[in-house]
Amino acid sequence: MENKKYLYGAAVQGIQGFIFETNKLKEIVGASEMIEHICTNLFYEVVKTNKDDKKIILGAAGNIKYIFEDEQKCRDFVRIFPKSVMEYAPGINISQAVVKFEGEDYSDKIQDLENLLKAQRNKVPLSNEIGFMALERARRTGGVAKEFSKDEAIDEAASQKLKSANNIKLFEKMAGFEPKASELSFDIEEMTKSGKNSWIAIIHADGNGLGQIIQNHGKEMTQKGIFPQFSKAIDDATKAAVKKAFEEVVLSDSEKKAKAENPKYRYPIRPIVIGGDDLTVIIRADLAFEFTKVFLSQFELESEELFKNLDLSEYKQGLTACAGIAYIKESYPLHYGLHLAEQLCSDAKKRVKAVNKEGKMIDPKYNQMPKSALAIYKVQESFVEDLKILKERTLTTDTGLSYYACPYLLDEADNLSKKLNIIKEETDKNDKSKAVGKLRQIVSETYKDKSTAIFMMKRMAEVNSDFYKKMKLENELSAFENNTQSQLIDLITLHSFNYGNRTN
8 A cells, every 4th residue: 555645735815915905115025025935934944844845846926735745744734834824924824734645646636635725715713913902003904013113003014024024035036136225115106216207017927727737737747746847847937037027127227227317226126926827016117018028928938948848748838928017106005906907917818718829719629828918007096996897987988999908919019019119209209299199189089079089090190191100090090980999098008107207
């Protein structure tokens, strides 16, 4: 009889609530570092192992999977680990589950483990922050006050977040080097100071088809003993892709700004989650679109390259991913922005699920991956509602014309970037805002009188024919006439982040 083994799983509950409990960037960064520490160093310390342990299947983004070969050791760990987590990160709760199996194949146990973890999340955990009613409370969180910072009472969780904000593990994971403290943004205002205005973006990206791969090849991977390598390949692809995006977009910006404009420049980006196939970052608005494009494109290349090293009989194409970009003002509640970014990412996934690399419907008999895609939205309301409601209320005219042209596949996003360059060239040589000003007037008119907007667009074709042809505005005119989708608001929005001032 084969030796029994134990597939252990842990998931941090309420990660978003814990990270975005506050709107202070320093506390958000600290909370993100704490989640990273729980899944890595704290786990290694309690289980008495290190990152090279072959029994580690997953350890990132609030999720842990590990194989115990000794029942008593597994029991002891299950008993001790939650206490260690809650002492280190007050306010965090963790779900745990264990599934027993024999031999080397645990592929059919992974879903059982996930089901048990879901069931555990429904159990209400006991709080370790209970205090008497007469005790001072932190105004922002409602927790029991532990200390005072600048005459503000803060609870134990906020105190620990502020201490952890000095850790730079996530930033190092993204950048590939250790930055100086003076180069990092600890407030949103520091992030936007190097830009033209006060807009930021929250990017949330997630891989496509991971569940399909595990379902189709999980048994094969566990039998060959390469499931840990598979998980590591995905994590490595995410880290390599975000590093490439940082180098091409953020470092390029920093070299230009630090040398020419602002010697006290701080990197206008802070990573919140980097792990598995998940990515969440806060970044200056004008950099977000290009950063996301580079990340998605590089994620495809990196995962394909890493998958070649896995001994899989059929599947070696690598992964694709989708992303959502929520543009918000620096004073806007960040948790609303994250929620919207996740909705946008889900909306992008809906489009690509039925599209393969040839643009045809996926044949379920084959392992064809959908393309990567991204969706964007600029928040100009005081409260973020469901994305469907936002699209209907803010991006749809009375005649049915839609300005929600998303989600964009990567080649479509590249075409959008080319049009943005044309607008910039036209703007720079024609009194700053003449070209985009005409487009703004036309968009505004579509909400009032479509026939006037159509006339104005046709007039532009005569007066500024070169710009009209370069921008392929005949497509926008067709959208007006047939009440389909127009890209004009997306073009105006993305262009605007390169101009303006702190008040707009």
